[in-house]
Amino acid sequence: MRKTKDITSLKEILGHSDLRETLVYAHVLNESKREGVQCFNCFTF
Secondary structure (H helix, E strand, O other), X not given: OOOXXXXXXXXXXXXXXXXXXXXXXXXXXXHHHXXXXXXXXXXXX
16 A cells, blocks of 8 residues: 555455545555655646
8 A cells, every 4th residue: 555555446456345445554654645645746736
């Protein structure tokens, strides 16, 4: 999860039907949050 940051793929691998099930096990680090926000900086709204 830390390397791919792809929660949807993790959901499928774990066989969960609901993304909320996967989120229980997925711990998002503050650094990952910062990286995610930085991805949006290149978009113009």
